[in-house]
Amino acid sequence: MTSMRLPAPAKLNLFLHVTGQRDDGYHTLQTLFQLLDLHDTLDVRLTQTESITLEGPDLGIANSENLVVRAALKLREAAPTASDPRGAHITLHKRIPAGGGLGGGSSDAATTLLALNHLWQCGLNNHELQDLGRELGADVPVFVAGNSAWAEGIGEALTPVTLPESWYLIVAPDCPVSTAEIFSRPELTRTTPPITMATFFAGASRNDCQPVVQNLYPEVDKALKWLGNFGEAKLTGTGACVFARFESQASAESAMAQLPEGWTAYVARGINRSPATQQLV
Numbered sequence: 001m002t003s004m005r006l007p008a009p010a011k012l013n014l015f016l017h018v019t020g021q022r023d024d025g026y027h028t029l030q031t032l033f034q035l036l037d038l039h040d041t042l043d044v045r046l047t048q049t050e051s052i053t054l055e056g057p058d059l060g061i062a063n064s065e066n067l068v069v070r071a072a073l074k075l076r077e078a079a080p081t082a083s084d085p086r087g088a089h090i091t092l093h094k095r096i097p098a099g100g101g102l103g104g105g106s107s108d109a110a111t112t113l114l115a116l117n118h119l120w121q122c123g124l125n126n127h128e129l130q131d132l133g134r135e136l137g138a139d140v141p142v143f144v145a146g147n148s149a150w151a152e153g154i155g156e157a158l159t160p161v162t163l164p165e166s167w168y169l170i171v172a173p174d175c176p177v178s179t180a181e182i183f184s185r186p187e188l189t190r191t192t193p194p195i196t197m198a199t200f201f202a203g204a205s206r207n208d209c210q211p212v213v214q215n216l217y218p219e220v221d222k223a224l225k226w227l228g229n230f231g232e233a234k235l236t237g238t239g240a241c242v243f244a245r246f247e248s249q250a251s252a253e254s255a256m257a258q259l260p261e262g263w264t265a266y267v268a269r270g271i272n273r274s275p276a277t278q279q280l281v
């Protein structure tokens with residue numbers, strides 16, 4: 001096989017509690033990752049050169065900083081035994097808004113690792129790929145593992161879960177939020193006591209980043225208030241996207257039909273298994 005097309009799904013953090021901070025500055029957290037059918041798509045083609053090239057929309061960063069290229073280089077460095085030359089041309093079709101808390105960049109990185117491990121015949125197992133992914137970002141391992149999951153540690157200690165496949169309306173305010181900035185704010189609550197999964201399912205949870213982001217970004221505050229008319233509205237990750245759960249596609253779409261002019265929103269279904277890892281079994 002010399003080429004493949006794979007999806008890179010988005011995620012929601014159904015809740016996010018910051019439970020502490022490690023000596024290296026990273027925060028320990030508890031979260032529930034819900035994978036979504038909203039996805040980017042990657043076309044990955046082998047080339048008989050040493051170069052890794054990327055074609056896609058302008059994200060305001062150099063290609064060398066794109067997580068797709070960084071993931072490809074990291075895999076090539078980690079698996080030196082595979083046959084050479086290991087070049088690739090990757091076309092990224094972006095649909096997930098960048099910097100939105102939907103994990104798009106992390107998922108693109110994970111899909112790149114999965115696709116090139118296969119095409120280059122590196123032979124790394126899923127756990128080894130998750131370890132590589134963690135070095136690219138705290139959110140990469142869940143996409144490599146390919147299951148909706150309960151997460152602890154810095155987001156990498158994963159327990160797969162099966163969640164009801166609900167529908168979500170996601171509003172994407174036009175203000176990318178920097179994860180590093182939110183985690184550096186002094187007013188962030190960092191001492192939420194750990195909860196059990198049963199407590200979460202009983203309804204006791206929140207996103208500790210939400211009050212911080214809501215104060216800094218009036219657009220996020222507005223979106224939360226508007227979505228709150230339809231159900232419980234929450235921030236995903238460190239934002240900027242906010243979401244509410246719906247029982248059916250029709251009810252989510254009917255809420256979206258009332259979206260204020262100029263706003264961007266998506267209707268997406270929660271899924272338990274990643275279509276990327278499923279395609280590779």
Ligand SMILES: C[C@](O)(CO)[C@H](O)COP(=O)(O)OP(=O)(O)OC[C@H]1O[C@@H](n2ccc(N)nc2=O)[C@H](O)[C@@H]1O
Pocket residue numbers: 013016025026027028029031101106136137138139140153154155179180183237238
């Ligand atoms: C908030 C979440 O979106 C929840 O899913 C993730 O934990 C963020 O994961 P991510 O975007 O992959 O984040 P990274 O690229 O690893 O980290 C960006 C920056 O956020 C801060 N960061 C991130 C994750 C974490 N558990 N603690 C942190 O303090 C660190 O300053 C880090 O330098």
Ligand SMILES: Nc1ncnc2c1ncn2[C@@H]1O[C@H](COP(=O)(O)OP(=O)(O)OP(=O)(O)O)[C@@H](O)[C@H]1O
Pocket residue numbers: 059061065066067068097098099100101102103104105106107108109139176177179237238239240
């Ligand atoms: N392939 C990519 N797609 C999107 N952003 C990328 C990509 N590669 C690098 N980035 C950079 O990473 C930043 C965060 O992107 P991403 O879309 O993963 O944010 P996010 O949805 O907030 O993620 P998370 O929930 O993991 O914090 C962007 O602002 C962008 O500069």
